[in-house]
Structure formats: C-alpha cells, structure tokens
Amino acid sequence: MKDEHNLDKLFKEGLDEIDIPFHEPDWAEMSKKLDQQDKKTIFPLWWSLCAAAAASILIFFIFFNTPKNNHTVSRIEKNQPLVAPKNALVDTLIHDDEKKPFIKNQAPIITDQHALANIPDSAIRNLQPVLSKVVIDGEGINSVSLAQLKTDGKLPAGLSIGKLRPSEKELRNSITPNRLSLTVMAAPDISSTSSSVSNKVSTNFGLMINYALTKKIGLSTGVIYAKKIYDYNGFGTSSSGYSAGPWQVNADCKVLDIPVNLNYQVFKKRSLAVNVSAGLSSYIMLNEKYQLTSGPASMVTNEEVTGNKYFMGIANFSVGVERKVNSRLSLGLQPFLKVPLTGIGKYEGNLSSAGISVLFNIKSLSNN
Amino acid sequence: MLVKEIISGCIRKDRASQHLLYKEFYSYCMGICKRYSIGDFEAADVLNNGFLKIFNNIDKYDPAKPIKAWIGKIMVNTAIDHYRANLRFTTYDDISEYEQNGKEAIVYEQMAYKELLMLVQSLSPSYRIVFNMYAIDGYSHDEIAKTLNISVGSSKSNLFKARQRLQEMIRDMEPLNAKMKVVSNHEQNISKNERRA
Incomplete structure (x- = not known):
C-alpha cells in the first residue's frame, strides 16, 4: 500500500464523523446572523412602503389639487346672463329645490355690461361669503342688488338666510372635505404558527385614526390591544435536555399592535365602498406566558416574559366592505391577515393571525 | 419523517426548526469546518456562514x-469560499520540484482526532x-485546480508538500512516535498515486 494513501486514509478516517459536542454560543451567533438577515429583508419593505406613501402624496398634490384662484370671477364672466340690474351680481345663488345654479331665465337679462366690467375683483371676492348664504324662497328671484347687499346688509324680499347650499363645484372648492375619521374596531382572529393552527379564538380591540390623502387613498394608524393564543410544537433531536422527544409550547400573549396601513378604495357605489389595505405592524409584547411541555417525561415548565418589542415586524393585509349609515357613521367588515416578517415571542414562532374586524367609522365633526 | 418535518419548518424560516437542523448536523459540519480552518474561532465562523x-x-x-451529503457539500464549499476570500499571498509550487522527494513511507496506526486535527x-x-479537498473530500486535482483557479501541477505540488509536512510533524511528535511504525518504502510509485486524478 502506498504511503501517501495510508496518510490520506489515516486523516480521512480520523477526521471524519467525529462527535463534536454542541456548543450553544455558536447557535447564539447563528441566531444573530439570521436576525440581521431578517432585518435586511424587513427594511427594504419598510422603505418601499414609505416611498409608496410619499409617491401617493406627491401624485395627490400634482393631479388632484387643482388651483382655486379667481374661480368666482371667471364664472361670473362666463355667466354674465345671471347679472341683472345695474351693479347687480348673483352667481352663487341656487334654487332651493335644485342644486343647479339659479337660472330662472336662460336669456340674458343683464342690461349693463359695463357695470359688470367695472366691478373690481376684490369686491366680488368679498361678496362671495354674503352671497353664499342667500337662498331662494318660493319662486325665487332672478337677481340681487349688489348695492343693496353692500349698503344695508339686508336681504331683499323673498330672500332668506338658510342653510348653505352651494353648487357642487362650489362645494368642492369652498369646503375642505373631512380628512380625518376615527375607527373603533373589534376583531376575533385565529393565530397560527408554522407547526400548528390554534383552536382557540384570540381577541383584538382597537382605535384607529384614518387620514384621507386623496378621495381614494388614506393612511391609518392606531393602537390595537390583542390577546394572542397559539400553540407551537416540534420534535427534539438530542438525546437529552428539553429538545429530547416531542415538545410543545402553549402561548398566551397580550400584545399592543401598532399598525401603519395604507388604504385604497377600489370601489364605491352609493353607500357601499370596498377598500384594500396593506401595511406594517409593530408589536409591543405586554405579557407573554408560555407553557412548555417537553422531554421524555413530558415535563411542564411555565415561563413568563415581558417587554419584547418587534418594530415593523408584521405585515398586514386586508380587504374591507364599508356601508354608510349616515353622513357621519359607517359600518364595516374587514377580513385581515397578519404575516410575521420576523420570529415572534420567546420561541420565535412564525406567529401569523387571520381574522375579521368589525369596524365603526366615525367622521370628524368639524368642517373647515 | 423527523428530518422531513424539520426541513419543512426550515423552508418556512421557522427559527425553532432551524435550531433543530443546526443542532442535528452541528457535529458533522463542525468536523468539516475545523479541518479546513486554523482553529475553533475560524471554524465557527465558517460553520455559521x-x-x-x-x-x-x-x-x-x-x-x-x-x-447529509447536501449539507456536507455546502459546508465544504463554504470553507473553500472562506479560503478564497482570505487568500492573500499564497504561492503555489510546481510539482516537478517535489516529485522525486519522497524518501520514506509511513504506516500509521490510529491517531487521536485532536492530534490529527x-x-x-x-x-x-x-x-x-x-x-482536505483531495485526501478527505475526494476532489480530483482537476476539480481542485478549477475550484481554486490554480494549475493542476500546483494542486499536485501542494498535496505533495502537505503530505510531506504532515509526515515531518508526525515524526517530530514524541508521544506519537510510539504509535506509528516508520517503514522505508520510498520506492513506492509516488507519482502514479499523485496522478490518479
């Protein structure tokens, strides 16, 4: 036999298949490495979400925020027929029964075009708030004397101060829509890990604030108190210790879920609307209780942990149907899915939740 | 069945399953990493990579x-990658200088793992x-040359010098001398063995 072969054989046999005892700190390092990798995958998602939100805001400002200046003046110039006697101007009057601008008679009734041209723009703008409060009574009138309104501040006969009923276009431009709304939610959900689906229902209660970026896109955040009940199990491989034989963890965790979601309205007809939303949640673990059953004798160990936090560690997805009850209140049903982007809890279970939220959406009370 | 479940857990990136797989193959993988490294610290680094x-x-x-074979292959590749990444001033000699230098052949009795390592x-x-690649992991000189981007001659010369160095060290180890029997067998056809790749 060749000597080199013997040498090779000696090392091959001597170095192969050697039993090296498990060194736990090596796993701790490995675990850190995996955490770092998870963070690397979470952050691009977080940044892309921010970028999407920023892009939405930008699109809103570019395409939806049309300039409002001199709107009234231009209308007046286009609709000169509305102007009747000298120095008179009514643009924003509308008929009480119709939302259309008040045009009793389409034929021009203006008699003095020069008078209109002589009205300074500032005067027209100043007049606007006064005129916007004028409504037509009964048959209505064709025009209002500008001089009359200006001088004595009284309304002519047949006019009264009523509720605000501007034209649709006027409404869009003169009133800022309610951007803020409040949502009270309650949701049952089923929590699951990679190894098992819990047979117990977890509960969630929360308060959310929504801000409409555009008519269709909104941003929402809030606080949800969640009680997560889930099981987790596996099979041990070592000959001794907790991982010998099958083991199971029963977890009961109280969590504060802080979501930041972007909502998009995909459909709206009358009082019904369908929304989709996606976002990220941070979990603040208020209290985690674990019951670990393991080892050959099925030994039960109880553990309690507090204070774990998972920043933007959970992805949220939901589809919601919302029905308007009145101008302020709407009710909604929203099936949702929460997918972890990182290990959650002491045993780093792949804790995901699926459930359905019942929502009460209250629009803010004040108009701007 | 057991390993299957662990693997499916690992596919779902479940940390507990990853822990189990790590523990299961720790000894086997660490064995590979240690012999490719200079010491435990480097071995643990290669292992986790x-x-x-x-x-x-x-x-x-x-x-x-x-x-096991799949994991072992990845571990050896990682060790090779680690070597290449840390390669700075390594020179490879050509086989021709060393081909005729074998003077002694040694028949060894079993040596302790620690000593061999x-x-x-x-x-x-x-x-x-x-x-490592040739004697333990079964790579041919062609494969080694391609993997390490060296010539086949360099691979052979490095193997030859490695063996020579190992023999010298074994001879110098006093306690080990008792365990091995040195025989004069240098007429054996060294070059034939070298060229089996």
Missing part, C-alpha cells in the same frame, strides 16, 4: 437525495485546502 447558505437555500434541496490545522492554508 455555511448554515446561513443552508437555511437560505433549503427550498432547493431535493428530498430524494440524502440531506492539530496537524492539519498546522499546515499553511494552501496546503491545508488541497489536502
């Missing part, structure tokens, strides 16, 4: 093939990697 590759690619593992770890990185 290897496991990171394993966890990230476990969905590509073909369950029809033995998992210490000997391998004492080799220079370029000798150690070629010796």
Whole structure:
C-alpha cells in the first residue's frame, strides 16, 4: 500500500464523523446572523412602503389639487346672463329645490355690461361669503342688488338666510372635505404558527385614526390591544435536555399592535365602498406566558416574559366592505391577515393571525 | 419523517426548526469546518456562514437525495469560499520540484482526532485546502485546480508538500512516535498515486 494513501486514509478516517459536542454560543451567533438577515429583508419593505406613501402624496398634490384662484370671477364672466340690474351680481345663488345654479331665465337679462366690467375683483371676492348664504324662497328671484347687499346688509324680499347650499363645484372648492375619521374596531382572529393552527379564538380591540390623502387613498394608524393564543410544537433531536422527544409550547400573549396601513378604495357605489389595505405592524409584547411541555417525561415548565418589542415586524393585509349609515357613521367588515416578517415571542414562532374586524367609522365633526 | 418535518419548518424560516437542523448536523459540519480552518474561532465562523447558505437555500434541496451529503457539500464549499476570500499571498509550487522527494513511507496506526486535527490545522492554508479537498473530500486535482483557479501541477505540488509536512510533524511528535511504525518504502510509485486524478 502506498504511503501517501495510508496518510490520506489515516486523516480521512480520523477526521471524519467525529462527535463534536454542541456548543450553544455558536447557535447564539447563528441566531444573530439570521436576525440581521431578517432585518435586511424587513427594511427594504419598510422603505418601499414609505416611498409608496410619499409617491401617493406627491401624485395627490400634482393631479388632484387643482388651483382655486379667481374661480368666482371667471364664472361670473362666463355667466354674465345671471347679472341683472345695474351693479347687480348673483352667481352663487341656487334654487332651493335644485342644486343647479339659479337660472330662472336662460336669456340674458343683464342690461349693463359695463357695470359688470367695472366691478373690481376684490369686491366680488368679498361678496362671495354674503352671497353664499342667500337662498331662494318660493319662486325665487332672478337677481340681487349688489348695492343693496353692500349698503344695508339686508336681504331683499323673498330672500332668506338658510342653510348653505352651494353648487357642487362650489362645494368642492369652498369646503375642505373631512380628512380625518376615527375607527373603533373589534376583531376575533385565529393565530397560527408554522407547526400548528390554534383552536382557540384570540381577541383584538382597537382605535384607529384614518387620514384621507386623496378621495381614494388614506393612511391609518392606531393602537390595537390583542390577546394572542397559539400553540407551537416540534420534535427534539438530542438525546437529552428539553429538545429530547416531542415538545410543545402553549402561548398566551397580550400584545399592543401598532399598525401603519395604507388604504385604497377600489370601489364605491352609493353607500357601499370596498377598500384594500396593506401595511406594517409593530408589536409591543405586554405579557407573554408560555407553557412548555417537553422531554421524555413530558415535563411542564411555565415561563413568563415581558417587554419584547418587534418594530415593523408584521405585515398586514386586508380587504374591507364599508356601508354608510349616515353622513357621519359607517359600518364595516374587514377580513385581515397578519404575516410575521420576523420570529415572534420567546420561541420565535412564525406567529401569523387571520381574522375579521368589525369596524365603526366615525367622521370628524368639524368642517373647515 | 423527523428530518422531513424539520426541513419543512426550515423552508418556512421557522427559527425553532432551524435550531433543530443546526443542532442535528452541528457535529458533522463542525468536523468539516475545523479541518479546513486554523482553529475553533475560524471554524465557527465558517460553520455559521455555511448554515446561513443552508437555511437560505433549503427550498432547493431535493428530498430524494440524502440531506447529509447536501449539507456536507455546502459546508465544504463554504470553507473553500472562506479560503478564497482570505487568500492573500499564497504561492503555489510546481510539482516537478517535489516529485522525486519522497524518501520514506509511513504506516500509521490510529491517531487521536485532536492530534490529527492539530496537524492539519498546522499546515499553511494552501496546503491545508488541497489536502482536505483531495485526501478527505475526494476532489480530483482537476476539480481542485478549477475550484481554486490554480494549475493542476500546483494542486499536485501542494498535496505533495502537505503530505510531506504532515509526515515531518508526525515524526517530530514524541508521544506519537510510539504509535506509528516508520517503514522505508520510498520506492513506492509516488507519482502514479499523485496522478490518479
């Protein structure tokens, strides 16, 4: 036999298949490495979400925020027929029964075009708030004397101060829509890990604030108190210790879920609307209780942990149907899915939740 | 069945399953890493880099093939990558200088793992990697040459020098001398063995 072969054989046999005892700190390092990798995958998602939100805001400002200046003046110039006697101007009057601008008679009734041209723009703008409060009574009138309104501040006969009923276009431009709304939610959900689906229902209660970026896109955040009940199990491989034989963890965790979601309205007809939303949640673990059953004798160990936090560690997805009850209140049903982007809890279970939220959406009370 | 479940857990990136797989193959993988490294610290580094590759690619593992071989292959590749990444001033000699230098052949009795490991770890990185790849992991000189981007001659010369160095060290180890029997057998056809690749 060749000597080199013997040498090779000696090392091959001597170095192969050697039993090296498990060194736990090596796993701790490995675990850190995996955490770092998870963070690397979470952050691009977080940044892309921010970028999407920023892009939405930008699109809103570019395409939806049309300039409002001199709107009234231009209308007046286009609709000169509305102007009747000298120095008179009514643009924003509308008929009480119709939302259309008040045009009793389409034929021009203006008699003095020069008078209109002589009205300074500032005067027209100043007049606007006064005129916007004028409504037509009964048959209505064709025009209002500008001089009359200006001088004595009284309304002519047949006019009264009523509720605000501007034209649709006027409404869009003169009133800022309610951007803020409040949502009270309650949701049952089923929590699951990679190894098992819990047979117990977890509960969630929360308060959310929504801000409409555009008519269709909104941003929402809030606080949800969640009680997560889930099981987790596996099979041990070592000959001794907790991982010998099958083991199971029963977890009961109280969590504060802080979501930041972007909502998009995909459909709206009358009082019904369908929304989709996606976002990220941070979990603040208020209290985690674990019951670990393991080892050959099925030994039960109880553990309690507090204070774990998972920043933007959970992805949220939901589809919601919302029905308007009145101008302020709407009710909604929203099936949702929460997918972890990182290990959650002491045993780093792949804790995901699926459930359905019942929502009460209250629009803010004040108009701007 | 057991390993299958662990693997499917690892595919779902479940940390507990990853822990189980790591523990299960720790000894086997650490064995590979240690002989490719200079010491425990480097070995642990290579081990974790290897496991990171394993966890990230476990969905590509073909369950029809033995998992151990797949893991071992990744671990050896990681060790080779580590060597290449840390390669700075390694020179490779040509076989022609050393082909005729074998003077003694040694028949060894079983040596302790620690001693063998210490000997391998004492080799220079370029000798150690070629010796590991050729003598223990079964690579041919062609494969080694391609993998390490060296000539086949360099691979052979490094193997030759590695063996020579190991023999010298064994001879110098007093307690070990008793365990081995040195025989004069240098007429054996060394070059034939070298060229089996």
